[in-house]
Amino acid sequence: MLNESNASRPAICFYGAGSMAEAIVRGLIHKQVAAPEQIVMLNRTSAERLAYLEEQYGVVTGNGEEKTAKYLNEASVIVLAMKPKDAGEALKALGPKWRDGQLIISVIAGLSIATIQGLLGVNAPVARTMPNTSSSIGQGAAGISFSAETSEEQRRQVLSMFEAVGTVQVIPEERMDILTGISGSGPAYFYYMMEAMIAAGIEGGLTPEQARELTVQTVLGAAVMMKETGEAPEKLRKDITSPNGSTQAALEVLADRGFEAAVKAAVHRCAERSREMGEAVKEALS
Numbered sequence: 001m002l003n004e005s006n007a008s009r010p011a012i013c014f015y016g017a018g019s020m021a022e023a024i025v026r027g028l029i030h031k032q033v034a035a036p037e038q039i040v041m042l043n044r045t046s047a048e049r050l051a052y053l054e055e056q057y058g059v060v061t062g063n064g065e066e067k068t069a070k071y072l073n074e075a076s077v078i079v080l081a082m083k084p085k086d087a088g089e090a091l092k093a094l095g096p097k098w099r100d101g102q103l104i105i106s107v108i109a110g111l112s113i114a115t116i117q118g119l120l121g122v123n124a125p126v127a128r129t130m131p132n133t134s135s136s137i138g139q140g141a142a143g144i145s146f147s148a149e150t151s152e153e154q155r156r157q158v159l160s161m162f163e164a165v166g167t168v169q170v171i172p173e174e175r176m177d178i179l180t181g182i183s184g185s186g187p188a189y190f191y192y193m194m195e196a197m198i199a200a201g202i203e204g205g206l207t208p209e210q211a212r213e214l215t216v217q218t219v220l221g222a223a224v225m226m227k228e229t230g231e232a233p234e235k236l237r238k239d240i241t242s243p244n245g246s247t248q249a250a251l252e253v254l255a256d257r258g259f260e261a262a263v264k265a266a267v268h269r270c271a272e273r274s275r276e277m278g279e280a281v282k283e284a285l286s
């Protein structure tokens with residue numbers, strides 16, 4: 001539990017209350033890393049969204065200038081969870097209010113530690129992270145880079161938050177964009193693939209429920225198989241592929257249509273887009 005000595009006061013303030021913030025909060029509460037009353041979620045506009053979060057998770061919520069300033073001031077950890085386009089303005093406003101010792105955790109794609117500190121106007125301790133939405137069920141995969149200003153205790157605190165909701169890799173900051181291409185955005189590639197598999201199953205006469213159940217279990221089984229056996233995916237693929245059989249026929253279609261090249265290009269384009277989004281926020285510095 002975070003800040004047990006201070007349990008009556010909100011410890012973690014999510015600045016931005018969208019889908020990524022919700023995924024982390026759901027996981028933190030479910031895994032009892034933080035109590036709902038220790039979590040504040042701030043939003044710019046939608047009172048309806050905040051009412052839903054309060055009702056669903058029992059967290060404290062707020063919007064408007066006064067409440068935003070109050071909750072940001074009280075928090076020991078501020079999680080930046082707005083879209084990159086909103087980060088420049090929010091960080092510039094936050095800088096003068098930042099208190100010594102407050103830890104900044106960013107989940108914002110592309111935004112570098114140097115840009116965060118530059119916009120704040122102060123070298124606050126920053127943990128730059130890239131989680132994914134599977135954090136909400138404790139199955140996330142996150143990357144973390146720490147600024148030099150973070151203390152050992154703060155690093156442990158960030159690790160305990162993210163390890164509670166999935167697997168974590170501490171990486172050099174220059175690898176954060178490629179990590180975004182793999183695990184930050186990665187769940188979407190698999191959902192896309194599953195959409196196509198389900199559609200094909202329905203075209204072939206399965207019911208939507210059957211196609212969905214068979215697809216989900218197939219993806220889950222393949223992921224767990226790789227994790228539990230420790231085998232290379234190539235070996236597991238070959239185990240399924242009988243010479244001149246149906247799997248080989250299917251894989252040939254994927255290869256003919258450039259599957260491997262398309263996946264690699266998608267991951268690299270994602271990383272590039274992450275860098276572009278970071279650069280766009282950096283312009284707010286000048």
Ligand SMILES: NC(=O)C1=CN([C@@H]2O[C@H](COP(=O)(O)OP(=O)(O)OC[C@H]3O[C@@H](n4cnc5c(N)ncnc54)[C@H](O)[C@@H]3O)[C@@H](O)[C@H]2O)C=CC1
Nearest residue numbers: 016017018019020043044081082083084086090107108109
């Ligand atoms: N959705 C995902 O799978 C992942 C998202 N991220 C990052 O998380 C961040 C948020 O993404 P989502 O949750 O998908 O976006 P979202 O659009 O669902 O949520 C963003 C929230 O920030 C709020 N906001 C914006 N400016 C604000 C301000 N000045 N004060 C208070 N609240 C403000 C908005 O009202 C909204 O609730 C992005 O920077 C994204 O790069 C990172 C990893 C995965």
Ligand SMILES: O=C(O)[C@@H]1CCC=N1
Nearest residue numbers: 108109180184185186
């Ligand atoms: O699409 C995005 O920009 C964010 C970053 C990683 C996942 N979603």
